[in-house]
Amino acid sequence: MAVFVTRRIPAEGLRALSQAGGCRVQLWDSEEPVPRAELLAGVAGKRGLLCLLSDRIDREVLDAAGPNLKVISTMSVGFDHLALDEIKQRGIRVGYTPDVLTDATAELSVALLLSACRRLPEAVEQVKSGGWTTWKPLWMCGYGLSDSTVGIIGLGRIGQAIARRLKPFGVKKFLYTGSRPKPESAAEFEAEFVPLTRLAEESDFIVVTCALTPDTQGMCNKEFFSRMKKTAVFVNTSRSSALTDLNTSLHPAQRDVAGTRSEHHGQPSPPHLASTD
Numbered sequence: 001m002a003v004f005v006t007r008r009i010p011a012e013g014l015r016a017l018s019q020a021g022g023c024r025v026q027l028w029d030s031e032e033p034v035p036r037a038e039l040l041a042g043v044a045g046k047r048g049l050l051c052l053l054s055d056r057i058d059r060e061v062l063d064a065a066g067p068n069l070k071v072i073s074t075m076s077v078g079f080d081h082l083a084l085d086e087i088k089q090r091g092i093r094v095g096y097t098p099d100v101l102t103d104a105t106a107e108l109s110v111a112l113l114l115s116a117c118r119r120l121p122e123a124v125e126q127v128k129s130g131g132w133t134t135w136k137p138l139w140m141c142g143y144g145l146s147d148s149t150v151g152i153i154g155l156g157r158i159g160q161a162i163a164r165r166l167k168p169f170g171v172k173k174f175l176y177t178g179s180r181p182k183p184e185s186a187a188e189f190e191a192e193f194v195p196l197t198r199l200a201e202e203s204d205f206i207v208v209t210c211a212l213t214p215d216t217q218g219m220c221n222k223e224f225f226s227r228m229k230k231t232a233v234f235v236n237t238s239r240s241s242a243l244t245d246l247n248t249s250l251h252p253a254q255r256d257v258a259g260t261r262s263e264h265h266g267q268p269s270p271p272h273l274a275s276t277d
Contacts, residue, residue: 002026003048006034006055009075017050040064052076058083062090077101080212080239099157106161109207109237113166116233117205118142143204143231145169151203152176153196153219154210154238155185162207163189175199178210200227205235212239 005027028034033054043065053076073095119142152159155176174191181193210216
């Protein structure tokens, strides 16, 4: 069985493939994403494909692979980069890796939230540039989690793990929204299921952890941001496609509020925002 692997992966994974009976591995041996032309050439004639979320597996790739392709495995929790309808029509099996990054994503989400609300990136820059001189009562104060309201969009495994880590900080109330109420999951945090608009209006901190679906794509749009408190902190560890109008959603007054900060990797964005996507 010939398998194409689209990125350099941990040695244990390659070893497992190599030790499988009759499995021949072709690897794109790089930390960088495989170029499209190399992906199309590499998958040709293969029976298996191991890809990452940065690889768009669509009809073009499936046609290039040909009828021999029987299984696709993606080293990711999300699978919105896979053309699932087309894959299903061709009888190809799909594997993915749910739950393996729950703790890591939750920890990074909390780290982003604390960095934003306590203005850590700004403070570090001030120290580096010589802006820090002495302690000042009102300088870089930011906002705290104690007695706050935290809104979580998507109370799945990651959303629950984030709430579990934030609860000891003295959060007063948890709100959540999603496709349906989850009373059993919410009971641990006494979280209240609310509409998206209410979550935006009442939350001091908002964390987006939902899966990307047609219903969630673009759900955090200009109207959503306009409903947020001017002092709110917004953290996105979901897909960036869950957000729209990012660079035009917050007006200048919101961008200058003390205690807010932007850390959106990949493109500039206004304050209030922190993201890993």
